[in-house]
Amino acid sequence: MSIKKAFRIKSEIINFDDVTSLLTYLDLNKNDLLLTESRIFDKYLENKVKDARVIIRDNYISHGPNSENLIEKITAESGAQCSRVIGIGGGAVLDLAKLLALETAVPVKNLFAQNITLHKARELILIPTTPGTGSEVTQYCAVYVPDLGAQFILDDEALCADQAILCPEFLSGIPLKVLAASSFDAFVHAFESYLSPLATPFSQALAKDAMQKILEVWKDVTSLGAADLEKSYKQLQTAGTLSGLSYANAGCAAVHALSYPLSIRLKIPHGEANYLVFNEVLKIYAAKNPTGALDDIEEIIASTLNCTKENALIKSDNLCGTLMQRKPLSSYGMKENQILEFTDMVLTRQHMLIANGYVQLTVGEIAQIYKDLL
Ligand SMILES: [Fe+2]
Structure with a gap:
């Protein structure tokens, strides 16, 4: 990840309250x-897209990341005769739309070749x-290469949307489990980017606001139930984009690094994987450097949840615990002999995220986290 200590917004951000106004625009x-994706197409778009070329991602793959094969198949299907690419969906759909807006995304391996400059050839609207991806305002795109059993992150300004459009109506009907994991991912984007050595007053202001917005919604859901959740969609979606802007500038860190093998090897959804490793990483942060930016975050959580600073992290974890389950990694199929493999994956594939940490985790500490979570 080649990010500097600076703050940039490359995309215009536009809000619509409902899908009808968005489609008119x-x-x-x-x-x-x-x-x-079909959930969105069937509910909101069918019969309203006139003669636009439509690709529904889950017609090609039921779940999982954007693999080399999938990208090559959909690139061939989509053709090159369009002037705008519009991605409406979760993070995987938005990442794929970024590739389809390039002059060419195939062969996929070329995207990672040194000395290759990516060129955006079409207007990109995401x-x-x-509520969690933030991809609509980042310059990142995740690509899975099955031959290597690894996911690579492209990081290039050519992958920035020209317009990021927020329309909370699209969140309607999203299962609570998905919403909880996705909003936790946004919370971690804000949390990690706030603590980042690359954080600036601008990225921290956005991260702080995002964390507060997400905590307020979690607090409401746990005290009032999920029946009224719909009124919080706009707030959650705004928080997800604020977090995205923050991590696009200051980067993520150890939580994302350690969750990576859980998603790649155990197929645990990204937000849920972050949730599983979050507390263990935090314990090391708190032990090694309890003051500094972590102290600020405790203050932010305490004032939002109306508790003491000492109880802030426990209280926010209790809130999450009412929305998501933290199960042992063995229940997802992890074996003891994978502790070393996962540790190695973190150190070889995610070293940039580890280097961007609030404190540096040792090899032993990373392995111990997986052992404790097993
Ligand atoms: Fe994430």
Whole structure:
């Protein structure tokens, strides 16, 4: 990840309250390629896209990351005859739309070759339908290469959306479990970027606001139930984009690094994987450097949840615990002999995230986390 201590926003951010106004604005036509998923297409878009070319990602893959194969298949299907690429969906849909807006995304291996410059050839509009990804405002794109059993992160300004559009109606009907994991991912984006050595007053202001917004919603859901959740969609979606802007500038760190093998090897969804490792990473942060930016975060949580600073992290964890389950990694199929493999994956594939940590984790500490979570 080549990020400097600076603050940049490359995309115009636009809000719509409902899908009807959004579709009027987009005015989809034959020059458009619309990439989406069936939950969104069936509920909101069918019969409203005129003659735009439509690709529904889950018609090609039921779940899982954007693999080399999938990217090559969908690139071939989509053709090159469009002037706008519009992605409406979760993080995987938005990442794929970023690739389809390039001059060419194939062969996929070339995207990672040294001395290759990526060129965006089409206008790119990204519209998230989960609250956590933040992908609509980042320059990142995750690509899975099955031959190597590894996921690579492209980091290039050519992957920035021209427009990021927020429309909270798309969150309607999203299962609570998905919403909880996705909003936890956004919380971690804000948390890790706030603590980052690359944080600036600008990224921290956005991260702080995002954490507060997410905590307020979690507090409401746990005290009032999920029936009224719909009124919080706008707040959650705004928080997800604020977190995205913050981590696009200051980066993520050890929580994302340690969750990586859980998603790649155990197929645990990204937000849930972050949740599983979060507390253990935090314990090391608190032991090694209890003051500094972590102290600020405790203050932010305490004032939002109306508790003492000493209890802040426990109280926010209790809130999450009512929305998500923390199960041992063995229940997802992890074996003891994978502790070393996972530790090695973190150190070889995620070293940039580890280097961007609030404190540096040792090899022994990383292995111990997996052992404790097993
Ligand atoms: Fe994430």
